[in-house]
Amino acid sequence: xxxxxxxxxxxxxxAYIEIDEDEAKETLNQLSGIFNxxxxxxxxxxxxxxxxxxxxxxxxxxxxxxxxxxDQRELYQxxxxxxxxxxxxxxxxxx
Amino acid sequence: MQWExxxxxxxxxxxxxxxxxxxxxxxxxxxxPNTQASVIDLALPGVLPVLNxxxxxxxxxxxxxxxxxxxxxxxxxxxxxxxxxxxKGYQISQYELPVVQGxxxxxxxxxIEKNVRLxxxxxxxxxxxxxxxxxxxxxxxxxxxAGTPLLEIVSEPDMRSSAEAVAYAKTLxxxxxxxxxxxxxxxxxxxxxxxxxxxxxxxxETLGTRCEIKNLNSFxxxxxxxxxxxxxxxxxxxxxxSIRQETRxxxxxxxxxxxxxTKEDANDYRYFPDxxxxxxxIPQSWIDQIKQTLPELPQARRDRYxxxxxxxxxxxxxxxxxxxxxxxxDATLKQLPAQAKLCANWIMGEISGQLxxxxxxxxxCPITPAQLAALLARIHDGTISGKxxxxxxxxxxxxxxxxxxxxxxxxxxxxxxxxxSAIEKLVDQVxxxxxxxxxxxxxxxxxxxNSLVGQIMKATQGKxxxxxxxxxxxxxxxx
Numbered sequence: 001x002x003x004x005x006x007x008x009x010x011x012x013x014x015a016y017i018e019i020d021e022d023e024a025k026e027t028l029n030q031l032s033g034i035f036n037x038x039x040x041x042x043x044x045x046x047x048x049x050x051x052x053x054x055x056x057x058x059x060x061x062x063x064x065x066x067x068x069x070x071d072q073r074e075l076y077q078x079x080x081x082x083x084x085x086x087x088x089x090x091x092x093x094x095x
Numbered sequence: 096m097q098w099e100x101x102x103x104x105x106x107x108x109x110x111x112x113x114x115x116x117x118x119x120x121x122x123x124x125x126x127x128p129n130t131q132a133s134v135i136d137l138a139l140p141g142v143l144p145v146l147n148x149x150x151x152x153x154x155x156x157x158x159x160x161x162x163x164x165x166x167x168x169x170x171x172x173x174x175x176x177x178x179x180x181x182x183k184g185y186q187i188s189q190y191e192l193p194v195v196q197g198x199x200x201x202x203x204x205x206x207i208e209k210n211v212r213l214x215x216x217x218x219x220x221x222x223x224x225x226x227x228x229x230x231x232x233x234x235x236x237x238x239x240x241a242g243t244p245l246l247e248i249v250s251e252p253d254m255r256s257s258a259e260a261v262a263y264a265k266t267l268x269x270x271x272x273x274x275x276x277x278x279x280x281x282x283x284x285x286x287x288x289x290x291x292x293x294x295x296x297x298x299x300e301t302l303g304t305r306c307e308i309k310n311l312n313s314f315x316x317x318x319x320x321x322x323x324x325x326x327x328x329x330x331x332x333x334x335x336x337s338i339r340q341e342t343r344x345x346x347x348x349x350x351x352x353x354x355x356x357t358k359e360d361a362n363d364y365r366y367f368p369d370x371x372x373x374x375x376x377i378p379q380s381w382i383d384q385i386k387q388t389l390p391e392l393p394q395a396r397r398d399r400y401x402x403x404x405x406x407x408x409x410x411x412x413x414x415x416x417x418x419x420x421x422x423x424x425d426a427t428l429k430q431l432p433a434q435a436k437l438c439a440n441w442i443m444g445e446i447s448g449q450l451x452x453x454x455x456x457x458x459x460c461p462i463t464p465a466q467l468a469a470l471l472a473r474i475h476d477g478t479i480s481g482k483x484x485x486x487x488x489x490x491x492x493x494x495x496x497x498x499x500x501x502x503x504x505x506x507x508x509x510x511x512x513x514x515x516s517a518i519e520k521l522v523d524q525v526x527x528x529x530x531x532x533x534x535x536x537x538x539x540x541x542x543x544x545n546s547l548v549g550q551i552m553k554a555t556q557g558k559x560x561x562x563x564x565x566x567x568x569x570x571x572x573x574x
Contacts (some may be wrong), residue, residue: 003411008153012283014175014363014365016177016515025278048400052506053168053191053192053374054368054370054373054374055411056344056373058373059128059168059374059375059376059377060146060372060373060374060375061145061146061373062145062146062147062148062151063119063145063146063148064116064149064401065112065113065147065148065149066111066113066114067119067120067121068114068119069114069119069121069131069133070331071130071131073130073132074130076129076132076134076137076139076455077129082233084230084235085128085235086128086129086130086237087128087129087226087230087235087236087237088129088179088235088236089233089234089235089236090179090193090233090234090236091233091234091374092227092230092232092233092234093178093179093225093234094226
């Protein structure tokens with residue numbers, strides 16, 4: 001798979017990362033390098049290997065459905081830049 | 096041209112767990128802002144999600160109820176997008192290998208049974224809430240709802256009218272409540288529908304371009320939004336235009352849908368397996384154990400009511416519209432076996448009517464099944480008429496005389512006159528006093544008969560057994 005500068009810009013846009021033209025080109029080089037590595041690995045025959053969704057072959061532990069958290073709003077909001085009426089305030093967003 | 100409407104629904108059912116899907120915060124509705132938002136819900140650095148067993152259990156219950164496949168392993172994925180009420184920058188959801196795969200739901204529209212296939216049902220977390228008013232140009236964020244467990248239930252595009260879509264949504268709504276996985280409270284957003292709507296010329300197979308309508312929080316809005324949207328699409332196509340794939344919002348005040356976002360600016364969610372969560376293994380032993388706890392399902396109970404009690408399909412479906420109602424019916428019938436139709440009529444009529452009128456739930460019904468059965472027994476054995484029974488019912492509802500049926504009948508003097516000789520005497524008296532009407536009747540004026548019955552009933556304040564009065568009168572007149 002080959003990547004273009006416009007692909008890089010699109011990914012940066014989705015990730016809310018601001019990059020200029022030079023950075024986009026540099027990133028393209030780096031990402032293409034990663035794709036080359038992947039291509040090399042794809043030469044290995046994995047047809048008999050079951051794909052894993054996680055790097056470790058262990059399963060998810062579950063917790064019982066119990067309320068274990070208490071209200072610590074004051075503590076958490078002490079580090080928030082702006083709060084009002086119990087709400088965290090952020091720059092206005094309306095979709 | 097004849098058009099066919101094609102509809103698929105996505106339903107978000109909020110699961111009735113005590114705590115959130117990945118944290119130990121409470122999910123209780125209506126708390127003060129951010130008092131139920133812990134470090135995990137706030138997405139502070141370094142925290143890790145731990146999956147709630149109760150949420151998985153509820154998803155499995157749904158899967159078993161609709162005959163679906165339970166995937167094991169099942170995988171959690173990150174759905175990436177930016178919005179301040181989603182502090183992690185991604186929603187934990189499922190993409191490949193959801194807990195529930197496939198399944199079927201039977202719906203009924205105008206007495207016709209239809210099967211709707213399910214695509215999947217997956218677990219995910221809800222986002223927080225954004226408030227845009229009154230914060231001097233800022234938005235307020237409440238993260239109490241963030242991390243609330245949701246089961247997104249996705250259907251195949253199997254519905255062909257808004258009526259079918261509503262029937263499906265109602266059946267699913269009844270089912271999730273029946274099996275106790277969701278409280279179904281639509282005002283509080285516990286059961287939300289999105290509809291995918293497209294149209295195509297009748298007789299063709301290819302699906303038309305679809306639009307997704309969001310924000311449908313009542314069955315009525317679901318119906319109206321689909322009807323509006325189908326009309327809109329047909330109009331565009333008939334004018335030679337084409338449909339643009341987009342997400343639309345239903346505005347209940349204007350009864351119309353409008354563009355929310357188009358496909359071009361649709362989010363690319365970049366799903367990938369969440370490295371914070373390991374594959375979820377669901378052993379068969381756990382599935383079997385959950386199967387044991389499932390109640391008899393609405394479909395099975397509906398079929399049983401028809402086959403075992405000879406109730407009509409309509410009666411059976413009304414009685415099984417909620418588990419509470421079906422249980423109430425079963426309990427009443429247990430006290431009064433072989434009177435299924437009488438029990439059904441009173442539960443669907445008087446009991447439901449009164450509950451609706453006072454806005455109370457079946458579980459809070461002031462008359463117990465045993466008390467209702469005691470009342471119906473008195474109709475059945477002829478002690479009181481159906482009309483008098485309604486008076487007794489009212490007294491019981493209001494808690495008079497400890498809701499004792501016989502005491503109320505006695506106190507109100509509602510006992511039916513069923514003694515043959517007493518009725519004969521009454522009939523003779525009325526006949527003697529109404530010679531003209533007797534003559535009218537004998538001259539072929541059928542109406543006169545009813546008038547005579549009315550007089551007898553009036554003379555007894557409605558207490559004479561009407562069947563006996565009719566029979567006796569007929570005997571006397573026709574000789």
